[in-house]
Amino acid sequence: MGNEIEGDQAFRRDDLLGRNPEMTFGGALSFLRRNYSRDLSEVDIAVTGIPFDMATSNRPGTRLGPRAIRAASVGLAELEAYPFGFDPFKYVKVIDYGDCFIDYGYPNQAPVQIEKHALEIINSGTMMLSMGGDHFVTYPLLKAHAKKHGPLSLIHFDAHCDTWDDDGQRLDHGSMFLRALREEIIDPDTSVQIGIRTHNSETYGFTILGAPWVHREGVPAVVDVIKEVVGERNAYLTFDIDCLDPAFAPGTGTPVAGGLSTAQALDTIRSLGDFNIVGMDVVEVAPSYDISEITAIAAATLLHDFICLQAEKKGATRQPFGYI
Ligand SMILES: [Mn+2]
Numbered sequence: 531m532g533n534e535i536e537g538d539q540a541f542r543r544d545d546l547l548g549r550n551p552e553m554t555f556g557g558a559l560s561f562l563r564r565n566y567s568r569d570l571s572e573v574d575i576a577v578t579g580i581p582f583d584m585a586t587s588n589r590p591g592t593r594l595g596p597r598a599i600r601a602a603s604v605g606l607a608e609l610e611a612y613p614f615g616f617d618p619f620k621y622v623k624v625i626d627y628g629d630c631f632i633d634y635g636y637p638n639q640a641p642v643q644i645e646k647h648a649l650e651i652i653n654s655g656t657m658m659l660s661m662g663g664d665h666f667v668t669y670p671l672l673k674a675h676a677k678k679h680g681p682l683s684l685i686h687f688d689a690h691c692d693t694w695d696d697d698g699q700r701l702d703h704g705s706m707f708l709r710a711l712r713e714e715i716i717d718p719d720t721s722v723q724i725g726i727r728t729h730n731s732e733t734y735g736f737t738i739l740g741a742p743w744v745h746r747e748g749v750p751a752v753v754d755v756i757k758e759v760v761g762e763r764n765a766y767l768t769f770d771i772d773c774l775d776p777a778f779a780p781g782t783g784t785p786v787a788g789g790l791s792t793a794q795a796l797d798t799i800r801s802l803g804d805f806n807i808v809g810m811d812v813v814e815v816a817p818s819y820d821i822s823e824i825t826a827i828a829a830a831t832l833l834h835d836f837i838c839l840q841a842e843k844k845g846a847t848r849q850p851f852g853y854i
Contacts, residue, residue: 585666591816602826615849648674662813669706781820
C-alpha cells in the first residue's frame with residue numbers, strides 16, 4: 531500500500547490506499563492529503579467542497595470554508611487516527627474530488643449545479659462528504675441523496691433548526707429543512723436536531739435535543755435518542771459548525787452562545803458507527819472570523835472521524851491508547 535513518494539501526495543501518489551511522508555507545514559493541500567481526482571472507479575468516499583455562501587442571513591464568508599478545512603486537515607493526515615488507533619486509509623479509498631463549480635453571477639443556478647455535482651458522485655456508488663459553504667447547500671445535497679436512497683432521516687447538528695417558513699423559492703440557509711420536509715425528501719418523525727438554542731414556535735415533528743438538554747444529560751443520552759428515533763433507517767448527517775459554542779467555533783456566520791464543545795460533538799460522532807448514514811456534510815465554516823484555525827480544525831476532525839467509522843465498517847478495529 532502506498533509507495534515511497536515523499537511529499538505532495540495530493541497529486542503524486544499513485545495508490546488510493548495508505549499514506550506517504552508529508553510535511554505538515556508544506557505540500558499541496560488536499561483534504562487529509564488524499565489524491566485529487568475525478569475518477570470515481572473503486573473509490574469508497576469522495577470529499578468535495580461546496581463554496582457557496584449567497585444564502586447567508588448574517589456574516590458571509592463560508593465560500594472560503596473548503597480551503598480552510600483542507601488546510602486544517604493536514605494535522606490529521608499523519609500518525610494512526612486518534613482515538614481509533616488505526617490508519618483509516620488502509621481500509622477505505624478516499625479522494626479529494628475538488629470543489630463544485632459555482633458561478634457567483636447566477637446564484638439561482640447554484641442549487642442545480644450542486645445537485646448535479648452530488649449526483650455525479652453518489653450515482654457511481656461512492657459516498658459523498660461535503661465541506662460547505664453555508665447551510666443552504668444541504669438542500670440540493672439532500673435532494674440528490676433522496677433521489678438515490680428515498681426519503682431520509684436527518685441527523686442534524688446546529689444552533690438553529692433551519693425550519694423557518696418561506697415562499698419555497700428563497701435561497702436561505704434558515705428555511706431549507708422545512709422545504710425538504712414539505713417535498714418529502716426528509717422524514718421529520720425519524721429525524722433528530724441536536725444542539726438547538728434558538729426558539730421556533732413549531733417543531734414540525736422533529737425530535738429536538740436543545741443544547742441545554744445535551745449539557746445536562748450528556749452524550750450517551752444523545753446517542754440513545756438518535757438510536758430510538760433514527761434506528762436502522764437511511765440517514766443523512768448534516769453538521770452546522772455553529773452547533774459548537776462560539777468558544778469552540780468562532781469562525782462562523784451566525785454564532786449563538788451556549789453550544790456544544792468540540793469534545794462533546796466528537797464523542798457523539800464517534801458513537802454513530804452503527805447507523806446507516808449515507809452521506810455527510812460540515813457547513814458554515816467562515817474562516818475570516820476564525821482564530822488560529824479553531825473552527826476549521828474542528829470541522830476537519832468531524833469529517834476525519836466519520837471516515838474512521840467507515841473504515842470500521844470495512845474491518846478496522848479500534849485499538850485504544852490508554853483509557854478513552
Ligand atoms: Mn444551520
